[in-house]
Amino acid sequence: MLYSKEEIARKVWEVANQISKDYYSKELVLLGILKGSFIFLADLVRNLHIPLEIDFVGLASYGSQSQSSKEIKITKDIELPIEGKDVVVVEDVIDSGLTVSFLMEMVRAKKPNSLRLCVLVDKGERREVEIRADYTGFRLERGFIVGYGLDLDEKYRHLPDIYTVIDNC
Secondary structure: OOEOHHHHHHHHHHHHHHHHHHOOOOOEEEEEEEOOOHHHHHHHHHHOOOOEEEEEEEEEOOOOOOOOOOOOEEEEOOOOOOOOOEEEEEEEEEOOOHHHHHHHHHHHOOOOOEEEEEEEEEEOOOOOOOOOOOEEEEEEOOOEEEEOOEOEOOEOOOOOOEEEEOOOO
16 A cells, blocks of 8 residues: 555645635636546545536547557546636656546637646656646656556556556556
8 A cells, every 4th residue: 555545634634624725715627637637536525615617528548458549538528618617637656647647738729817737746757748737746756556447458447545556567
């Protein structure tokens, strides 16, 4: 086990409190990246103390592998109008940075009032593009992780804690 459900809950609470302060009396949209962020986003929303809207975008770059294919596909586009609104993209893990960088550019093109990034785990091991999260739960230098929404070939998302995969096959 890398992070217990109690440690995760504490970090989510801390991040939610900061977002609540930063977006008090603003028109906020949280944009979750499917599928990995859904548990983090749900817990984050339950800890926020501000009105907001929620949307999801589906992006695929891993397939059934533990390393990015570098080819990013949109599997579900943004449905809410975000022009002129404050948007926080919510992601489970920043790894290479390619997927998040792609999405941030896509969202910027829709002309939000502001755009920030919230990530549960910022992992630096395979970073290929410079990207910095505005809100970060944990920083991890290396390792492939599963649990709390994070998967390996669609398995282990249901685990309440986050684990390092020793042999990621």
